[in-house]
Amino acid sequence: MKQQSEKMEKNVFPHITPYFFKICMIAAIALFTQSENLLAEKNRDTGNSASDDQLQILFENPDGFTEDTMLMFVGENLEVLSIASRREESAWRAPAVAEVITRKEFTERGARTLSQALEMTPGFYTAHKEWGTQPYLRGIPDSVLFLYDTVSICSDLTKSLHPLDYELSLSPIKRIEIIRGPGSFLWGPDAFAGIVNIVPMTGKDIDGVETGVSYGAPGDNASAFLNMGYHAMNWDAFFSFSGRTENEDDTQYNLVRYWENGDLPVSPDERYGSGTLGGSRYIEGSFHVNYDEWLILTGRWSDNYKTYAMKHDRDDIIWQENRRVPMKLIKAELKKTLGISTAFRLTGSFTTIHPEYEVIDLSYNHQEDTYFLEGIYDQSFFSGTGLFTGGISFREKNIRNAPVWSNYLPLYLVPENKYFLPRISQTDYNTELISTFGQYNHKIGDLDVWFGARYEEHDKYTDHQGYNAGAVWSPHSDWVLKFIYGTAYRTPFARQLLEDDKPELEKIKTYNFQAAWEPSKALGANLCLFYNKISNHIMEDPYAGLSMPNDQEISGAELEGHYAPFHFLDISANLTLLDNSGPDETYKYVDYTYVRPDGSVEPHYVDIGYPYDSGPDSLFNLMITVEPWNDVTSFFRLSYTGSRNLIYPRSEEYVLNMGSPGIWLADTSLSIRDFVIPGIDLEISAKNLTDRRYKTPGTYNVKEGESFSVEALIKKRW
Numbered sequence: 001m002k003q004q005s006e007k008m009e010k011n012v013f014p015h016i017t018p019y020f021f022k023i024c025m026i027a028a029i030a031l032f033t034q035s036e037n038l039l040a041e042k043n044r045d046t047g048n049s050a051s052d053d054q055l056q057i058l059f060e061n062p063d064g065f066t067e068d069t070m071l072m073f074v075g076e077n078l079e080v081l082s083i084a085s086r087r088e089e090s091a092w093r094a095p096a097v098a099e100v101i102t103r104k105e106f107t108e109r110g111a112r113t114l115s116q117a118l119e120m121t122p123g124f125y126t127a128h129k130e131w132g133t134q135p136y137l138r139g140i141p142d143s144v145l146f147l148y149d150t151v152s153i154c155s156d157l158t159k160s161l162h163p164l165d166y167e168l169s170l171s172p173i174k175r176i177e178i179i180r181g182p183g184s185f186l187w188g189p190d191a192f193a194g195i196v197n198i199v200p201m202t203g204k205d206i207d208g209v210e211t212g213v214s215y216g217a218p219g220d221n222a223s224a225f226l227n228m229g230y231h232a233m234n235w236d237a238f239f240s241f242s243g244r245t246e247n248e249d250d251t252q253y254n255l256v257r258y259w260e261n262g263d264l265p266v267s268p269d270e271r272y273g274s275g276t277l278g279g280s281r282y283i284e285g286s287f288h289v290n291y292d293e294w295l296i297l298t299g300r301w302s303d304n305y306k307t308y309a310m311k312h313d314r315d316d317i318i319w320q321e322n323r324r325v326p327m328k329l330i331k332a333e334l335k336k337t338l339g340i341s342t343a344f345r346l347t348g349s350f351t352t353i354h355p356e357y358e359v360i361d362l363s364y365n366h367q368e369d370t371y372f373l374e375g376i377y378d379q380s381f382f383s384g385t386g387l388f389t390g391g392i393s394f395r396e397k398n399i400r401n402a403p404v405w406s407n408y409l410p411l412y413l414v415p416e417n418k419y420f421l422p423r424i425s426q427t428d429y430n431t432e433l434i435s436t437f438g439q440y441n442h443k444i445g446d447l448d449v450w451f452g453a454r455y456e457e458h459d460k461y462t463d464h465q466g467y468n469a470g471a472v473w474s475p476h477s478d479w480v481l482k483f484i485y486g487t488a489y490r491t492p493f494a495r496q497l498l499e500d501d502k503p504e505l506e507k508i509k510t511y512n513f514q515a516a517w518e519p520s521k522a523l524g525a526n527l528c529l530f531y532n533k534i535s536n537h538i539m540e541d542p543y544a545g546l547s548m549p550n551d552q553e554i555s556g557a558e559l560e561g562h563y564a565p566f567h568f569l570d571i572s573a574n575l576t577l578l579d580n581s582g583p584d585e586t587y588k589y590v591d592y593t594y595v596r597p598d599g600s601v602e603p604h605y606v607d608i609g610y611p612y613d614s615g616p617d618s619l620f621n622l623m624i625t626v627e628p629w630n631d632v633t634s635f636f637r638l639s640y641t642g643s644r645n646l647i648y649p650r651s652e653e654y655v656l657n658m659g660s661p662g663i664w665l666a667d668t669s670l671s672i673r674d675f676v677i678p679g680i681d682l683e684i685s686a687k688n689l690t691d692r693r694y695k696t697p698g699t700y701n702v703k704e705g706e707s708f709s710v711e712a713l714i715k716k717r718w
Contacts, residue, residue: 081177083150083197085439086186086376086389092480093472095441095450096183097512097528097558101176103201108625108633110669110685112711114176115164118196120623120637122528122558122574123180125615126164127644128706130249130308130698131323133164138180138532139554139578139614140508141539143193143490145183149200149288149298151331151349154190155368156431156491157402159540161325161355163198166282167304171212171225172240174201180558181510181530182488185454185468188393188435189491192508193532200298202288203229203236209718216711219247223713235291244282251309252276255319255413259362259421268415277320280306298331311701312410319413322358327351341380348373359409364426366401382442390438397433401426410700419595431460439468448472461492461503470512478519484512493540504549509533525561537612539585552582552612568627576619584609616642616662631673639665644697663694663705675714683713 084094091098101117111117115126115133125136137144142159145152148168155161176198183191206229214223225242256273257266265271284302305324311317331349338344349372356365374393380386407422439452452468470484490506511531518524532554539547560574586609594602620640627633642662669685691708 081179082199083147083177083179083183083187083195085441086391087378092516092518093448093474095448095468095470095472095482096484097180097482097514097530099178099180101178103174106170106173106176107683108669108671109623109635109637110667110683110687112170112685113165114168114170114196114198117170117176118164118178119639120574120621121178122560122576122619123194123556125619125641127615128696130310130703131160131321132167132306133162134160135162135164136615137193138530138556138576139580139617140193140532140534141613141615145187145191145195147187147195147197148300148329149331150197150347151298151329151351151372152190152370153327153329153351155353155355156397157366157368157399158355159493161353166223166244166246166280167302167325168198169223169225169240169242169244169282169284171242172201172227172238172286174199174205180528181484181512182466182468182486182508184466184488185437185452185486186439188395188433188454188456189489189505192488192490192506193510200286200288200300201227201229201238201240202290203231203238204290205229206238207231210715211718212713212715214711214713216709218707218709219250221246221711235289237290238288239285240287241285242282243284245279246282247279248306249277249308251318253309253318253320255317255360258319258360258413263421264419265412265417265421268418271415275320277307277309280304294335296331296333296335298329298333300327300329302327310699311703312413317410317413319360320358321360324356326354326356341384343378345376345378346374347376357403362424364401364403364424366399366403366426368400369398371396385444386440386442388438388440391436393435393437395433395435397431399429399431402429429460431458433458446474456489461496461505464489464505464507478517480514480516482512482514482516484510484514486510486512493538493546496538496546504536506537507535509535522564523562526559528558529556530558531555534582537582539613546587548586548588550583550585552580554578554580554614570625571623572625573622574620578614578617580612580614580617582612584611585613611645613645616644618642618662633671635669635671637667639667641665661694663692665692666690679717681715681717683715684710685713686710 080088081091081094081098081100082088084091084096084098091100099121101121106117109117109120111120113133115135118124118135119126123138127134127136127141134141135144142162146154146163148163153163176196179195181194183195187195206227208229210227212225215221221244223242223244225240227238227240229238230236253275254272256275257271260266282302282304284300286300287298289297303324303326305322307320307322310319310321329349329351331347334346336344349370351370351372353368354365357363372393372395374391376389376391379388381388404425404427405422406425409422411417412420412422433456435454435456437452437454439450441448441450449471450469454466455463456466457463466487466489468484468486470482470486473481475481487510488508490508492503492505496503509532512528513530514526514528516524516526532552534552534554536549537547537552538549556576556578558574558576560572562570562572564570586607588605588607594604596602618640619642622638624636625633626635640662665687666689667685667687668689669683672682674680675682686709688706688708692705693707694705695702696705697703
């Protein structure tokens with residue numbers, strides 16, 4: 001009887017939980033509304049009003065938290081960070097290794113894409129593959145949770161959909177917030193090695209119209225954008241639209257037919273021809289509407305089409321692939337104070353991604369819809385020296401036509417293969433995730449200490465807990481020391497969910513120590529030492545299989561500093577050093593296939609091992625900003641990327657380490673405000689000034705690095 005009861009509870013609980021969660025949320029909203037009414041009645045009786053300003057005053061109390069640590073719901077300071085504690089605060093004392101890139105900074109540095117902005121910061125390496133940019137953070141590939149106004153824009157199906165190139169325009173972006181280190185205790189799965197939050201502009205940032213057009217070479221690249229903002233007394237609105245055409249690759253390909261008849265590959269003498277890649281296009285629209293700082297609506301729509309060439313390790317096989325990624329996002333947020341020490345936030349969002357792929361002459365697509373609801377409660381204690389943030393969230397993902405490749409594609413494209421097609425299957429599945437989390441922060445003199453925890457119950461993978469703890473100590477106003485420990489988990493690949501009933505998640509433990517010194521705005525430096533321990537590490541190879549679980553350890557140092565000897569000159573630099581240890585990645589591959597007399601097919605598997613890919617072990621940036629006049633800013637960057645390995649399996653040699661030596665590159669940009677006519681700005685940026693020819697790891701072979709390019713942008717404010 002006891003076993004039967006336990007079994008019944010196990011079967012019923014996953015179905016009851018979502019409804020229980022929704023009931024709790026409805027009750028919370030009702031409680032919130034009732035509390036607001038009671039508070040309003042009390043205020044009418046006493047003649048007082050509890051506003052957001054009062055809440056800010058509480059957290060600015062000199063006897064409690066200072067403005068640096070506890071700004072909440074108010075203020076438009078571009079330097080603030082909103083993702084370390086789920087509230088606005090200064091990155092200087094935030095409970096995380098944090099950094100903010102303002103609009104002014106990425107504009108003056110000539111960054112046109114998110115990858116260009118991130119690669120100038122410590123810890124980030126952006127690998128330029130044929131299909132786009134792959135991010136590495138602290139030696140871990142595809143490990144960053146990308147948020148747009150705190151809503152995830154990552155995919156659970158594939159780790160290669162990153163908004164790092166022209167898929168996301170920077171023209172409507174206000175700032176880029178960065179956390180290096182795990183953040184799952186507040187943000188859930190995939191905040192693995194770090195978080196990047198892209199914060200859009202609002203009607204308070206631009207009250208009017210801004211337009212811009214650009215042209216770049218080589219490739220006849222062109223773009224245009226339109227930003228419109230309006231700010232009234234108690235509401236503001238912002239709308240943006242942008243488009244771009246980009247001739248990114250003029251490679252000629254020769255493999256033009258392969259899957260055409262469906263059952264067998266096209267005969268080798270009919271597969272080849274000649275073709276040249278066409279152009280790519282990127283379209284995006286967004287909006288942000290805010291009413292009285294308590295109701296906020298955010299939306300984003302994009303439709304991107306990218307064409308690129310893939311190259312086999314045999315130089316005589318080149319084929320075309322296309323990828324189109326329509327995406328829609330909408331978010332609604334309610335923020336209210338329930339008194340001078342209490343606040344509540346309710347957020348709901350919907351995101352849909354519908355990627356469409358074409359590999360030679362095979363087309364397939366899938367769709368991923370995400371529904372998200374979250375409530376967060378803030379409560380201060382002990383005259384403002386203590387603050388608790390707690391919340392509960394529900395996430396549902398509906399996956400349609402998830403593609404799963406069963407074979408390694410390049411091995412099947414050789415002329416010797418006349419009878420076998422690589423197998424690809426598609427399936428549907430849904431996942432539900434319920435999370436509860438909380439963090440308590442307490443101030444003791446110059447010391448802030450905190451502890452955070454998160455519990456996640458998932459219907460498809462193993463339930464788990466995440467933790468974060470640390471301390472921020474400021475012995476002097478010029479110094480800040482941070483000690484941080486955190487854990488995080490990574491969402492399984494689609495193949496893991498389909499092949500394993502309850503797959504174990506990849507887990508990371510990170511220890512951070514940061515010392516920052518800033519005696520003035522003209523001088524500062526900081527050092528961060530970190531250690532990552534990754535367990536149950538799994539990688540997915542393009543078109544085939546998952547690696548066997550293993551453990552990896554990565555330690556490193558991030559050093560950065562800035563110095564402004566004159567008011568018109570600023571010099572900054574950063575250095576990242578990494579060291580990795582751990583076993584080789586091991587995959588199971590099909591090296592040949594039996595065809596039995598009865599027509600059945602039996603694959604033969606072999607284990608293949610090759611080193612863990614941590615990217616380059618050293619990164620360096622030297623950046624010089626000169627502002628000889630108020631309206632003119634020039635920027636110069638010298639960067640170094642250490643040697644990298646190209647690691648991929650082959651038919652004869654299953655492990656190939658083809659080294660790419662370290663490279664030095666130079667970029668520059670020039671910004672002129674009120675150029676000739678007031679209200680017109682001119683921005684010119686040039687990449688790879690010396691037009692250095694270099695090799696960089698691609699997907700299956702080394703490829704040419706990006707050559708010299710220049711782009712001019714003219715903006716007009718109305």
